[in-house]
Amino acid sequence: MEEKLERFSLSKSMQPKGILQKVGLIGCGSIGQEIALHVSQKGIEIVFIDLSEELVQASLKSMSDQLDELINKWGMTGSEKKLVMQRITGSTKYEDLQHCDIIIETILSKKPGTSIEERMRVFERVENVVSRDTVITSNTATLMISDLSAALKYPDRSVGMHFLSPVSRINIVEVVRHAGTSDEAFALVKKFCKMIGKKVVECSESPGNISTRMIVSMINEACNLLLEGVSTVTDIDEVMMEATGFEFGPFEMADKYGIDKIHKWMENLYREQGDMRFKPSPIIKRMVRAKMLGRHAGEGFYYWNDGVKKAKPGTIRTLGR
Numbered sequence: 001m002e003e004k005l006e007r008f009s010l011s012k013s014m015q016p017k018g019i020l021q022k023v024g025l026i027g028c029g030s031i032g033q034e035i036a037l038h039v040s041q042k043g044i045e046i047v048f049i050d051l052s053e054e055l056v057q058a059s060l061k062s063m064s065d066q067l068d069e070l071i072n073k074w075g076m077t078g079s080e081k082k083l084v085m086q087r088i089t090g091s092t093k094y095e096d097l098q099h100c101d102i103i104i105e106t107i108l109s110k111k112p113g114t115s116i117e118e119r120m121r122v123f124e125r126v127e128n129v130v131s132r133d134t135v136i137t138s139n140t141a142t143l144m145i146s147d148l149s150a151a152l153k154y155p156d157r158s159v160g161m162h163f164l165s166p167v168s169r170i171n172i173v174e175v176v177r178h179a180g181t182s183d184e185a186f187a188l189v190k191k192f193c194k195m196i197g198k199k200v201v202e203c204s205e206s207p208g209n210i211s212t213r214m215i216v217s218m219i220n221e222a223c224n225l226l227l228e229g230v231s232t233v234t235d236i237d238e239v240m241m242e243a244t245g246f247e248f249g250p251f252e253m254a255d256k257y258g259i260d261k262i263h264k265w266m267e268n269l270y271r272e273q274g275d276m277r278f279k280p281s282p283i284i285k286r287m288v289r290a291k292m293l294g295r296h297a298g299e300g301f302y303y304w305n306d307g308v309k310k311a312k313p314g315t316i317r318t319l320g321r
Contacts, residue, residue, distance in 0.1 A: 020192055021045065024100035024130075026122050027107035028059040028090065030296075031139065034167035035104060037063055040087040042196045047089040047096055056090035063088065094129050102192055103130065104161065105148075106139040116143055120151035127152050135185045137161040141212040142268035144205055146178035156182040159189045162209055165257070173198045174209040207272040208265070215253065216266050216278055222250035223281035226316055233301050233320065234311050252309065255300035259284060260293045283316070292319060 023039055025032055025048035032048060039046050050056045064085060070076040076084075089096070097103060103126050109115035119138060126136055137159045138148050145160035152158060160176030173193050177186045193200045203209045208216065222236050231239075237249025246253075254262050262284060269278035287293070287300065294300035295307065301320065302309040312320030 020101045020188065020195065022047065022100045023192070024097040024103040024126075025049070026103065026105045026126065028055070029106070029108040031108075031163065031165055031167070032106040033059060033063050033066070034165060035106065035139070035163055036088055037066065037084065038167045039196055040084045043087070044195065045087045045089075047091060047100065049091055049094060049097065051092065053092055056092060060085075060088070060090050094125050097126060098129050098131070100130060100134060102188065103134060103136045104139055105137065116147060119143065119148050123148055123151040123158070127154070127157075132157075133184075135159060135188050137189060139163055141209070142207045142265050142272070144178070144207060144272075145176050146180070146205060149178060149180065155180050157185050159185055160203075160205070160209075161189055161193075162211070164211055171197065171199055172201050174203050174211060175200050176203045176205050176209065178205050208269050208278075212265055213269065213278075215257075216262065216269060219250045219254050219262060219284075220266070220277060220279075220281050223283045226283060227281070229316075251301035254284075255294035255302055255304065255309070258294045258296055259287050259300050263288045283319075287319060290319060 022045045025036055025046060028036060028048040028050050036046050036048055048056075048059065050059060064081075067076060067081040067084060071078060071081060105119060105122050105126070107115070107119065107122060109118050119140065123136055123138075126134075130136070132154065135157050136149075136152065138145060139162055140148070140160070141162055145158055146155075149155035149158035155178075158178070159181055160174075160178075162174040162176070164170040164172065164174075175186075175189055175193065190200050201210065206213075218240075222240075225231060225236055226233065230236075233251045237251050240246055240249040248256060263280050266278050266280040266284065269275075270280070291297060292299045295304045295309075298304050299312075301312070303312055304310070314321045
């Protein structure tokens with residue numbers, strides 16, 4: 001009888017535990033694209049899932065355009081770009097995640113509220129198609145990974161993993177294990193972070209971890225200074241950059257993250273902690289209602305045109321207009 005080639009090869013079940021060859025991503029908005037590009041540039045295959053084929057193609061084009069910018073700045077060659085894009089696959093089918101070793105949920109919900117139910121449904125759908133050893137993580141900044149893991153049959157496989165933007169330049173990842181996270185899942189996430197050149201900062205489970213709590217508090221205090229008439233948007237930003245060495249001041253930072261996203265982080269933290277430091281400033285609420293959502297909307301605390309900021313000449317009464 002003729003022998004089959006498969007008998008002489010290692011099947012997936014025979015591969016050693018802890019191997020990491022493929023990463024899955026749920027949602028490919030701005031932060032998802034940053035993660036996908038960074039992981040692929042480190043030589044790891046990645047597949048992302050989005051809601052429609054149109055969104056998949058739009059994300060692929062956006063990532064291709066970002067690499068073209070790198071090429072224009074002599075940061076990459078055309079051949080390197082081709083290799084990076086070949087490692088990235090987009091799909092609308094969760095079944096395409098079945099051979100992934102780690103899944104990173106990074107959906108962007110525009111609905112009001114915490115989006116915890118939506119993320120829990122994602123966790124449930126992922127678990128239905130991946131192997132028992134696959135680790136399921138969330139990039140959420142303000143939700144508790146233990147709450148999300150309640151949707152899983154095997155909550156020991158879940159870990160919180162918060163990337164900071166810009167992913168290509170910030171070399172840390174906040175990693176959170178809940179009470180039921182297994183040592184194996186936690187070790188695989190730490191190994192993955194090392195493979196992509198990131199330092200792991202282990203955080204006890206707390207909404208906002210380190211970075212988001214500090215960023216939100218600073219932006220809220222900057223808004224208080226603005227409301228009190230202490231100084232202007234541009235001067236407050238300039239003082240903070242000079243005094244701290246930050247690349248951006250609090251208002252420019254809010255514009256870059258997206259004021260709608262900052263608003264959601266603040267609401268989630270205030271709901272969880274009940275601390276006035278996290279209660280969204282009236283300015284933040286007014287700007288969200290006025291659709292002044294920051295750089296991606298063309299206007300926030302600054303005007304934005306092709307990524308270039310311009311100071312707004314008006315007063316706080318008119319939100320700078």
